[in-house]
Structure formats: C-alpha cells, structure tokens
Amino acid sequence: MPDDLKPDELDDYLRGGSDVSCQYKRESAPLPPHELDQRVLKVAGSLNSKTPFKPQSLAPFAFAASVLLSLALVLAMVFGPQVKKPDDTPQVVRVRIFKSEPRAVPASPRERSPVLWLEDINALRRAGRRNEADAEMRRFRSAYPDYIIPISE
C-alpha cells in the first residue's frame, strides 16, 4: 500500500461518512428507458410460460394418472368381455317379436312343434287376421295331417 493512502479513509468511506459518497448520491439516478423495461419483462413473462415443470411438481399428476390407468385396466378385465357378449340382444328381440305379433310367414314344419304352430294360428285369429289364420291352418294340416287338434283349438 502506498504511503499516501490512509487506512482510515476507506473505513470512513465504508461507514458512509465520506464526501465522495455524499456527492455521488446527490447525482441524478437515471433509470433504464421504458422500452427496455417492456422488452425485459416481456421476455421474462414469455419464457415463464414455457417453464418446464420440475419433477416434484409432476409427481401428483403421475400418481393420479397411474391410479386411473390401473383402475381402467381392472374394470376392463372384470367387466369387459361380458359387456360385449354379442348374442344377448338378438335373443331378447326375437322373444319380443314372437310374443307381440304372430309370424306372417311360418317356418318349415321341421323347425316348429305342432303345439306352438297351433298357438300361432290362434293368435292370428285373436288378432282378427282370419284369412292368414286359415291359410296357416291349411299349411298345418298338410304338414301334420294326422295331428288331432284339441277341441278348444
């Protein structure tokens, strides 16, 4: 350290008692231009929206997603095959058609029992479709010529 520098000058300055510091502080304090402010804040804001999530902030989402996926997998395994059984719906429809309306075109005699065929013919009669019932009866007779029709029929 040169001789002309007194150690207490610096201490005085650091304590804030120096004229140099007072004079500097009296100077104007320019600020950055407004456009510069806008530019910096815009960059900070735009980059902030692209901030990658930190791993710890993703943890709850990852946990929730894995729980949901596991649950969906279990449900698919337990209920999936039964829900998609292809034969259930057509069977129900067939029964309803048969009960609500007698067949206009009878199946072949080999497929139908005489009892059910006679029930169909009676249903046609009850529905007032007398001509169709008579035509069915003729077919029935040709198919089952020996069948003894009960009196009630």
Add this chain to the structure above:
Amino acid sequence: MDFEDDDAGLMLRYRDGDAAAFAALYAHYKGPLYRYLLRHARSASAAADLFQEVWSHLIATRARYEPRAKFATFLFHIAHNCAVDFFRRDLNLREGVPAHDSESSLLEAEVPEHQRPDRAAEFAEQQSAVLAAVAALPQEQREAFLLREETGLNIEEIARITDVPIETAKSRLRYAVRKLKNSLRPMQEPEALRLRTYA
C-alpha cells in the same frame, strides 16, 4: 454456504414459475444495475445492450438458480461478467485485433457509440464533476466504487462479484476513493472559499 435473503426468495419463486416475483425483483434492481452499467461502460447504448444481456442471462438460467449468496451478489456477478466481455470486445476493436470468435466477428463492423468523437464529447459534457471523476477512474477501481455505491454490498461481496481476493477488492476501492477525493478537492475548495466570502 446456504444463503437466503428476501430477494433470493423472490428469485426462487420466479424459478418455480411466479412471474410476479420477477417483476418485483426487476423493479428493485433495474435502477442500480442500469446505473452501474451506464457509468461503468460509459455509454448509454452499451449500457442498454448490457442491461438486456444481464437480465436475459438471468432469465435463461433461472432453472439452475440456487441461493448461495445474496441475490444482489448473484445478479451483479452476471453483470460483471457481461461487462468484462464488453470491455474485451471493446479493446479488440480499439486495438484493431482481429476477432477470432464468432460473437466478436458479428461486432467487427460496429464502432461503439462512446468511441465516436462526437458522442464522447457529448457524454463528457453531460456529466457532473463527480461523475466525470468516476468515469476517469481505472476500470477495476471504477467498478469497485460503483458496486459499493449502487448496491451497498460489502468488500467481501464485491470481491466475490469481481472474482478477486478480498484484499484486492479492498485495495481497488481504497484507490478509487482516494482518487475521487483528489479529483473533487479543487472543485470543493473554491466553493468553500466563496461561502466564507459571503459569510
């Protein structure tokens, strides 16, 4: 060393996505940082470029921020590094040294505004005596003085910012204060004489 002050807390919040925390930090530091750069680089256009460069660097590296020092120390360390690069480029231009790196090549055609004779004269005229005296200090001493005045940081922190031993930072500041005192004395004495005459 784990260190955390209020501004470091704001920076941590910004790191985690809080844009309002950045706005608060910016509002607090824009003035001191701008004045440090303006009076260190001695050019308004260079100061504006450096100012943007410092904040851009802080924004780009925010994800890696850990509070290991005061936030002011962190911010002004970035500013110091940017200023060092600026002065290195400036020196290359003045000495006509061909630039080797790509960044310098881009600047080859540019002449810093404060080197133009008209601008240099204008800059000197606009300055008060104390600012002219600060501008006349050697670069390292000027920086130590400006860091002390604009941030209020102690010598240890100034040493950390400027990457020098504490004794070196202390010595720079001491020389700066001494030179400023000497520069301002001729101006103060006539003023004191005038006051005595009127009294």
